[in-house]
């Protein structure tokens with residue numbers, strides 16, 4: 001009886017890999033490589049971000065990111081990480097890492113991408129958020145960076161990633 005059940009599940013899993021309707025492969029590590037250490041870093045921070053509905057930073061990421069994967073196509077497209085519309089998987093460039101960007105930088109990116117799964121699937125103004133007030137992915141990232149004292153990085157994003165063209 002158990003074998004029949006397993007075969008049924010295995011068949012279901014195979015269907016899940018259909019790229020037209022991608023779903024989460026739960027056999028993989030949810031946060032691969034150093035991304036788990038970034039989640040752990042967020043867990044040590046008791047600050048309550050004003051845009052995250054009272055959740056802790058790590059709770060927010062864990063609630064909204066069902067699966068992260070390293071994907072070299074992300075770097076080829078010129079990004080550090082992205083979420084594709086309708087795809088529950090967060091795609092991360094291997095080059096977007098703690099060694100290059102720092103723990104807080106990667107943590108800020110992870111919060112940014114988590115926001116995309118929480119009602120802000122795209123940026124309202126192309127590659128920008130139109131305003132801080134909309135509370136999109138960049139707003140979440142910027143407020144986090146300011147909380148961590150990365151004022152120059154946050155100021156750069158306020159200048160380059162917020163506002164209409």
Ligand SMILES: [Zn+2]
Nearest residue numbers: 112116123137
């Ligand atoms: Zn984004």
